[in-house]
Amino acid sequence: MSQATNNKIFSNLWMVVVYLFLYLPILTLVVYSFNDSKLISTWTHASLRWYEALIKDDDLISAVLLSLKIAGISALMSVFFGTFTAFALNRYKRFKGRTLLSSMASMPLVMPDVIVGLSLLLMIISVQHWLGFPDKGLFTILLGHALLGTAYATVVVTSRLREMDGRLDEAAMDLGCKPWQVFHLVTFPLLLPALVSAFLLTFTLSFDDVVLSSFLSGPGYSTMPMVIFSRARLGLNPTINAVATVTIVVVTCAVIASSFYTSHQARKRKREEAQAYSDSNK
Amino acid sequence: MATKQGFFSRLFDGKHAVISIPYFWFIMLAAIPILIILKISLSEMQGTSVSNMIDWSNGWPKLTLNFSSYQFIFSDSLYLKTYLSSIQYALLTTLICLVIGYPFAYFMARSPKHLQPMLLMLIMLPFWTSFLLRIYAWKTLLENNGIINNALMSLGVIDTPIAMMNTSFSLMVGMVYSYLPFMILPLYANLSKLDIRYLEAAADLGTSPFKAFWLITVPLSKAGIIAGSMLVFIPTIGEYVIPELLGGSSTLMIGRVLWNEFFSNNDWPMASAVAVVMILLILVPMAIYNKSQAEAEAK
Numbered sequence: 153m154s155q156a157t158n159n160k161i162f163s164n165l166w167m168v169v170v171y172l173f174l175y176l177p178i179l180t181l182v183v184y185s186f187n188d189s190k191l192i193s194t195w196t197h198a199s200l201r202w203y204e205a206l207i208k209d210d211d212l213i214s215a216v217l218l219s220l221k222i223a224g225i226s227a228l229m230s231v232f233f234g235t236f237t238a239f240a241l242n243r244y245k246r247f248k249g250r251t252l253l254s255s256m257a258s259m260p261l262v263m264p265d266v267i268v269g270l271s272l273l274l275m276i277i278s279v280q281h282w283l284g285f286p287d288k289g290l291f292t293i294l295l296g297h298a299l300l301g302t303a304y305a306t307v308v309v310t311s312r313l314r315e316m317d318g319r320l321d322e323a324a325m326d327l328g329c330k331p332w333q334v335f336h337l338v339t340f341p342l343l344l345p346a347l348v349s350a351f352l353l354t355f356t357l358s359f360d361d362v363v364l365s366s367f368l369s370g371p372g373y374s375t376m377p378m379v380i381f382s383r384a385r386l387g388l389n390p391t392i393n394a395v396a397t398v399t400i401v402v403v404t405c406a407v408i409a410s411s412f413y414t415s416h417q418a419r420k421r422k423r424e425e426a427q428a429y430s431d432s433n434k
Numbered sequence: 435m436a437t438k439q440g441f442f443s444r445l446f447d448g449k450h451a452v453i454s455i456p457y458f459w460f461i462m463l464a465a466i467p468i469l470i471i472l473k474i475s476l477s478e479m480q481g482t483s484v485s486n487m488i489d490w491s492n493g494w495p496k497l498t499l500n501f502s503s504y505q506f507i508f509s510d511s512l513y514l515k516t517y518l519s520s521i522q523y524a525l526l527t528t529l530i531c532l533v534i535g536y537p538f539a540y541f542m543a544r545s546p547k548h549l550q551p552m553l554l555m556l557i558m559l560p561f562w563t564s565f566l567l568r569i570y571a572w573k574t575l576l577e578n579n580g581i582i583n584n585a586l587m588s589l590g591v592i593d594t595p596i597a598m599m600n601t602s603f604s605l606m607v608g609m610v611y612s613y614l615p616f617m618i619l620p621l622y623a624n625l626s627k628l629d630i631r632y633l634e635a636a637a638d639l640g641t642s643p644f645k646a647f648w649l650i651t652v653p654l655s656k657a658g659i660i661a662g663s664m665l666v667f668i669p670t671i672g673e674y675v676i677p678e679l680l681g682g683s684s685t686l687m688i689g690r691v692l693w694n695e696f697f698s699n700n701d702w703p704m705a706s707a708v709a710v711v712m713i714l715l716i717l718v719p720m721a722i723y724n725k726s727q728a729e730a731e732a733k
Contacts, residue, residue, distance in 0.1 A: 163541040167553075170538050173611065174560050177571030180581060184574065191579065237456035244449055249457070256460035259468075262720055264672020266689045267709045270696060271467035274474055274706070299463040302456075360564045363674055367696075377566050384570045384679055388577065396567040403562045411555075 182400060185393035202394040209391060212379055216395075219376040222290070222365075223358040226297035230354040231347055233298065234305025241306070242313045260303040269367030272296050276368070288370030296364040301354030308353060312346030345414065352410065356403075468713075475706035476500055484702055503707035513708070516686040517715070523602070523687065524670040527609040531617040531666050532659065534610070539621035539658075540651070543628070554622070557615050569608055569679050576604050576680070600682025608680040609670055616669075617662040624658025625651075657730045664723035668716055688712055 188199035206212065237257050241250065260268055276292050279285075286292060320342070324334045362377035369378065376395075383389045477484045478500045507513045542553050560568065575581050576598040583595040598604050628651065636646040652659075674689035681687065688708065695705040 163537075163544070166537055167541055167545075170534060170614075171556060174557070174614070177568050177575065177611070178560065178563060180575055181567060181571045184581075194579075194584065233456055233459050236452055237460075240453045240456050244453060247449075247453060253453075253457055253460065256464045257456070259460075259464050262668050262716065264669065264674070264689055264712065264716075266672055266674050266692050267471075267712060270692065270705060270709055271471045272463065274470050274702065275463075275467035278470055295463060299459075302459065356562055360566060362566055377564070380566055380570070381675070381679075384566075384573065388574055392567070392570055393574075396564070396571070399567070400563050404559075407559065407562055 178400060181393050181396040185390070185397040187390065187393075190390065202390045205391050206394045206398075211374075212376070212391070212395065215374050215376040215379040218290075218373065219359055222293055222297060222375060223355045226294050226301055226358045227351045227355040229294065229298035230301025230305045231309075231350050233302040234350060234354075235309050235343075235347065237302060237306040238309035238313055242310055257303055257306050260300045261307075265361075265363035266367075268300065269296065269364045272299065272364070273367045288368060289373050292368040292370070293365050293373065293375070296368045297354075297358040297361060300361070300364065301357055304357060305350040305354055308350040309343065309346050312343060316342055345417065348410075352406075471706040471709050474702050475503055475710050477703050478502055479701060479703060500703070503703045504711075506704070507707055507711060512686075513691070516688050516691050517711070519686040520671050520688040521715070523605065523609065523685075524667050526606065527613060527670045528617075528663050528667045530606065530610050531614050532663060535614055535617035535621055535662065536659070539618050539625050542618075542622050543625040550626070557618055557622075561615065565612060566675060569612065569676055572604070572608050572611065572680060573599065576607065599680070600684065602681075602685050605677055605681040605685050605687075608676040609673065612676060613666040613670060616665040620661040620665065621655065621658040624655045624661075628654055657726055660722065660726040661730075664719050664726075667719050668723070671716060672712055 184195075185202055186198045186200070187195055188201055189196040237253070240247075241254055241257070244250075272295065273288075273292075276286065276288070276295075280287070316339075320338050321334050324338045325331075329337065360377060361375075362381045365375045365378050366381075369375070380392055380395065383392060474484055476499045542550065545553060573580075577583070578595040578597060578599065580599070582598070583592075586592045587595065632650050632654070633646050636650055637643070641649070672689045672692075673687060674693055677685055677687040677690055678693075681690075692705050692708045692712070695701050695708060
C-alpha cells in the first residue's frame, strides 16, 4: 500500500474515533432511556417506562417549566444588554473607560462559574442588608444568567457589527433618516440574524446552568439542572435518561430548523440583491 | 444655567446613553461583586454574619484588615495541595486536548472543502445538548456495573470490573470530553487559513513531510495553539461540576473547596479568600491569551 493511502486511512480513523468519543455519551443516554431495567447498565428489553415516570414526576416538570421561563427572560435581557455593550465597544472607539468596559464584559467568560456565583450572591446579600430586597429567588437567578448571557451576546453581536458595512448607516443619514430611523430601518434588520443566534445561545446557556443557579436560588426555586444535579450526585437514575432524550430531540430539531431558516434567508437576500441590480440596470 | 442644560443634553444624547447602560450593568454585576469578595476575604465570621471592616464607633472610621483566611490558605498544606493539583489537572487536560485536537483540526482543515461545514457542525452540535447530561452519561459508562465494564466482561476481556469511576481517570475523561471542542475550534480556524504553498515550496526544496510539519505548520499555527490551550486551561482550573460528578472524594479540585467552604462550612471569608487566590492564578494565563489575541488581530 502506498504512503498516501496509509495517511488517508490514519487521518480518517483519527477523525472517526474522536467523533465517536464526542457522541458516545449522547447515544448512551438515548438508547438506555428505552431500557426497562432499573439497573442502568443491564439491558433487559425496550419500554417507555421511564417516560411514563417522567410525566408523573411533578418536581421535575415544574423545574423544567421554571428553567424555560428563566431561560426565556434572561436570554432577552442578555440580548438587550449585549447589544448595547457591543455598540458601545464598536461604534465608539474612543471614550474614557473603554478598556474597563471591555474587560468587565469579558470577565464572566473567563471567570470560573463558582467565582461568578459567589461574588454575585455576596453582592446581593449586601444589597439586601442595606435596602431590604431583593430576596433570593427568581429575580436573583435571572440576574446571574443575564450577566453571563450578556457577555456571550456581546461576542456574537460584536462579530456581526464588525462584518457590517458602516457606509449603509451613513447613506441612510445622508438621505435624511433620523438616528432612530437609521437603527429601525437599516441597522436592526441587518443585525437581526445575530440577535437571533445570540438569543438561542444565551437561552441554552441559561437552560444548562447549574452552578450560578445553586448560588443564587432561594427556597422553592429549583431549576431543571439543579434537580438533575442533585439526583445525579446520589447515583444513577433512568428518569434522567428520559429527560435527556427529550431535550436532545427538541434541541436537534431546533438546530436543524434554524440552520434551514438561515440558509433560506441567505438565498432570499441573494435573490433580492440580484433583483435590485437588474432593476437598476434597466 | 447654561452649563446645567449642557450637562443634561449630553447625558441624554445617543452616545452617552449607549455607553452608560452597559456600564451601569457591568459595574453593578461584575465590578462591585469582585470588590465585595475582596472585602469579605479580609474580614472574619462573627456568628452568622461577617465582621465589619470599617468601625465607626469612635466617631471616625477605623479600618481593620483581617488576613487570617489568607494565612490559613498558605499555612495549611491541604489548600496548597489542592491548588497545585487543580493546576496539574488543568495542564494535563490541556495537553491531552492538544494531542487529540491538533491532528483532528489538521485533518479537518485538509478534508474536502464541501465536507468541512458539516464536520464543523458535528463538533458544535454537542454544545447544544446539556453539558450536565453529557457528564452524567459518562457516569453510566464508567461505573463498576456500567456499560463499558459490562461490555468488556461479556466479551470475556476481563473477569472483574475495572474501577474507573471516582478516580483521576474518570475526572480526566470528563474534562477532556467537555473541553476538546474548545481546543479544536480555534486550531481549525487557524489551520484552515494556512497557505499550502509554503509546504509545497518546502517539498520542492527537498524537505520531508514530517520535517515540514514541525518546521512550518506548527510554528505558523502558534496563535491557534495558544488560543485553544488557554480556552481549555482557564475554565478547567475552577471546574466544579465535573469533579463533583466524576472525580469522587479523592481528587482535589479548588472549585469544590470553594463550594464546600461556602455551602457546608458557611465560612464566607474563607470562600472569598479561596476565590481571590483563584482569580490571581487565572490572571497569568488570561494575560497570555489577551496578548496572543491582540497580536493575531494586529496582523
